[in-house]
Amino acid sequence: MIRDIHEKLLALTDEEKQILNGEIEVDRSLYTDNGQFIIDSDKLLSQGELIDIRKHTRFIKFPEHKHNYIEFNYVYQGELKEIIDNKEINLKKGELIFLNQYINHELEICSENDISINFIIRPEFFDYILSLLDNENIISRFLITTLYTDYKEGEYLYFKVAEDEKVQEILEKIIIELYTDGMMSRVTIKLLVGLLFVELVKTPECIEIYSVDNYDKMIIIQVFKYIHEFYKEGTLLEIAEKLKQPDYKLSKLIKKHTQMTFKELIQEKRLSRAIELLKARDLSVVEIMQKVGYENPTYFYKIFKEKYGVTPMEYRKKDNK
Known part of the structure; x- marks a missing residue:
């Protein structure tokens, strides 16, 4: 981090x-005009802005609250202790937590050297993010579902990525x-x-995920x-045993939350991995087929073409152009 910005982060507000x-x-009038402590994005973002950051306030416990925007908390240095639904989360330097607008949380007192940055993001900002994410990635699909469904319970995603x-x-x-300000455009x-x-x-x-009452x-x-x-x-029976769930119950849960069966999820992952290997161009199609878990070439070619509209070899040739 350049020195000037580092000093701004350390300076007292x-x-x-x-x-x-x-x-x-905490002076609640800085955050909301509402009687309830629901922090208002209009208090923190200028008109028309979809995203900004502010340093988390130190030296005082921040009481339980919600917000009408999406928030990232990023620990620049030190640590940040959050309490969500009576569960204490201790974020360390370099870690990130994603909070949806329905989460109810409070933050413990931060010392002078505990510097955390809050990313304040209006929900409509993610209309743009959606266009950048790979919809074939099942983790990506799950995160998008978390963001865009009408589910009205508090959720967080805790990213332990300090070493990344x-x-x-x-x-x-x-x-x-x-x-x-002005160094690069807001588009950047x-x-x-x-x-x-x-x-x-x-x-x-x-990723650690939590859903209130879910x-x-x-x-x-x-x-x-x-x-x-x-x-x-992988098999449904094996993961059911690991999670101590009846396989029929787990199968219903998967279908309910993903609109896909376990077999379909496995196939999506295998084909997605096959695409990655085809792009790398280090292996033959037969080697790729075996590496992602298929033994029958006819079946592999059939489901690949159904999914992508071309054969694996045609996909590779097209990608090479």
Whole structure:
């Protein structure tokens, strides 16, 4: 992070100065005109803005609240302790949590060296993000469903990505841009946030998901993680045993939340992986077919063409042009 922006992040805000001078409660008028503590994006974003960032207020406990926008909390340095539905989440440096607009949460007191950044994002911003994500990725599909359905319960996605250099590099670029007015266009910010999402959905093993009063969705994300790792030989019976769920019940849950069967999810993952290997051009089609879990070439060619409209060889030739 360039020194000038680093110093801005460490500097005291006017609100923090008031707290250090004896203010014992958060000034709610800075965040909402509503009697309930629902933070209003209009208080934090200029008219027409879809995304901005602000440093999280230190030295005081931030009481339980909701917000009418999507929020990312990113720990720049130190840590951030959040309490969501009586569950304490301890975010460390480099980690990121995604909060939907229905979540009810509070934040413990941060010390001087605990610097967290709140990304404030209006829901309509994600109309653009949707266009950048790969709809064939089952993790991506799950995240999109979380964002765009009419489900009205609080949810979070906790990304333990402190060691992911690509993610950290993108976050740094976004922060620099938002703190450096006029350095690049707002279109570039959208591209960077889109790229961030693309990178995040590549790491399902680093995602912890929580849905208030919705145990089913926690089960489904475990299914997705299992498919991501064991798509070649995984079975419904095996994941049902791992999750201590009857296979018939798990099958119904999968269909309910994804509109697909377990077999269809496995096939989507296998074909998606086959596409990646075809693009790499290191293996023959037969080797790719076997690597993703198929033994019958006729069947593999049939389902591939049904999905993509061309044979694997035709796809590779087209991709090479």
